[in-house]
Amino acid sequence: MSGVDLGxxxxxxxxxxxxxxxxxxxxxxxxxxxxxxxFSGTVPEPGTATLLVMAVIPLWWRRx
Amino acid sequence: MxxxxxAGTTTLFVxxxxxxxxxxxxxxxxxxxxxxxxxxxxxxVATASNGDVYAASSNPSQVYRYNSMTGAxxxxxxxxxxxQNDGHDVQGPEGMAFAPNGNLYIADVTESxxxxxxxxxxxxxxxxxxxxxxxxxxxxxxxxxxxxxxPAMADVLVxxxxxxxxxxxxxxxxxxxxxxxxxxxGPDGKLYVLDSSTDGGPAIRRYxxxxxxxxxVVSYAASSFSRTIxxxxxxxxxx
Numbered sequence: 130m131s132g133v134d135l136g137x138x139x140x141x142x143x144x145x146x147x148x149x150x151x152x153x154x155x156x157x158x159x160x161x162x163x164x165x166x167x168f169s170g171t172v173p174e175p176g177t178a179t180l181l182v183m184a185v186i187p188l189w190w191r192r193x
Numbered sequence: 194m195x196x197x198x199x200a201g202t203t204t205l206f207v208x209x210x211x212x213x214x215x216x217x218x219x220x221x222x223x224x225x226x227x228x229x230x231x232x233x234x235x236x237x238v239a240t241a242s243n244g245d246v247y248a249a250s251s252n253p254s255q256v257y258r259y260n261s262m263t264g265a266x267x268x269x270x271x272x273x274x275x276x277q278n279d280g281h282d283v284q285g286p287e288g289m290a291f292a293p294n295g296n297l298y299i300a301d302v303t304e305s306x307x308x309x310x311x312x313x314x315x316x317x318x319x320x321x322x323x324x325x326x327x328x329x330x331x332x333x334x335x336x337x338x339x340x341x342x343x344p345a346m347a348d349v350l351v352x353x354x355x356x357x358x359x360x361x362x363x364x365x366x367x368x369x370x371x372x373x374x375x376x377x378x379g380p381d382g383k384l385y386v387l388d389s390s391t392d393g394g395p396a397i398r399r400y401x402x403x404x405x406x407x408x409x410v411v412s413y414a415a416s417s418f419s420r421t422i423x424x425x426x427x428x429x430x431x432x
Contacts, residue, residue, distance in 0.1 A: 142207065142223070145397070145411055155205070155223040162211035165288055165330075167238045168220055169204045169246060169261035 142166070204261055206246055208235045215248050217264060230264045232257060237289035237299065247271060249286035249299065256286065256297070256314070271314040272297075281316040283308040288330030288375070292355045293337045300328040300341065307331060307341055309355070320352055322359035330375045334402070335382055342376045342386065349376065349386060349400075362404050370398065383407060 142156035142163075203220040213233045217226035234252035241247060245267065246259045256272035259265065274282050285303025292298060295312040298320075305326050306319040326345035333339055339355040340362065347370045349362040362384075375387040384400045397411040 142205065142218070151411070155220070156207070156218050156225075157223070159218070159225055160207050160209040160212065160216050162209055163207045163216075164210050164235070165237045166205060166207045167240045167246060168206070169240055169244050 206230075206238050206240075206248075206261075208232075208238045208248060210235060215246075215259075215264075226264075228264060230259055230266075236286050239289040239291055239297070241291050241297075242295065247289065247297065249283075249289060251286060254283050254286055256283075256289070256299070256310070272299075272310050272316075273314070280319070287328070288332075288342075290331045290333050290339075292333055292339070296355070298331050298333075298339060298355060300331050302327045302329060307339070307352075307359075320355075320359050322350060324348070324361060325350060325359055329373075332376050332378055332384075334378055334384070336402075340376055340378075340384060342373045344372055344374055344389075347371055347373060349373065349384070362400070385410065 141154045141158070144152040144155050204226060205218040205220040207216045207218065208214075209216055212229070213231060213235060215230035215232060215235055215238060217229060218224065219226060230248065232248050232250050234250050235248050236251050237249045239247050240261070244261050246261045247256055248259065249256045249272075253274040255270040255274050258267040258271045260267055272283065276282065283299050283301050283304070285301050286308075287300040287302045289297060289299045296317065297310045299308045299310070301308050301319070304319070305328065306321040307325075307328060308319045309317050311317050320339070320341075324346055325341065325343055327343075328341045329344055330342045331339060333355065337354055339352040341350045341352070341359065343350050349370075350359040351362045352359050370386065370388050372389045373386050374389040377385050379385050379399075382402060384402070386398050386400065388396050388398055395412075396409050399407040399410050401407050
């Protein structure tokens, strides 16, 4: 399997800051049906803002 | 803390049940890292304190261990499926999390419990409750308490230390949870719960350590999607 297998749809990984502001998509395509995620190590924070959470969204579900 | 083994690299692992793989990405840039980790019917993933990444499969229901830098599998199955109906097996693994003592907690959507495995992959029991039905995700607070998202009952349960009986986190239904499906602790120590289906569309809701509703952080347009998984940006140190 290649590094990025788009399959029949693509998922996104979105970032949100502590105040709830969307910080864009870290991953804009790749997983077909993302279900869970984890990190190795400490995730770099964007600028001086505190990174809150990342949310994985299956794009094919978003298009329903 | 000892010398870092990450050499400045942090990797995001995303399980994908359709591709039967765990995708790897640079956590800073989002760039894909090749190769993926191939695993049939992969579900939950979690990172141990030493940096190794664990992934569960529902076919068969086993857990595997991987080198986070290379993606290479380490040894055989960490948790094996023995089919003996002796309480060892997790039947429907979903979200997983490591306790501070290194034990692995797995939400079992089939058995409606949270299965616990020690650092050698041996079953050391399960947490159950009449209130627990088809749990989807688990997380540990900084204090070492286990939180379990409980979609069928639209609430969150907590086990002090991951050893005490599960009890309702919310004294009353607050925050309007309808179908919670994932949870994580933010760097502020507060609990963030994804509610996959509400009247106003999916939302991320926040709760204080005491269980008080602390507002809706993110809302999405109704019917835009029906599932996300949350993880905090901080996952602790690694040595």
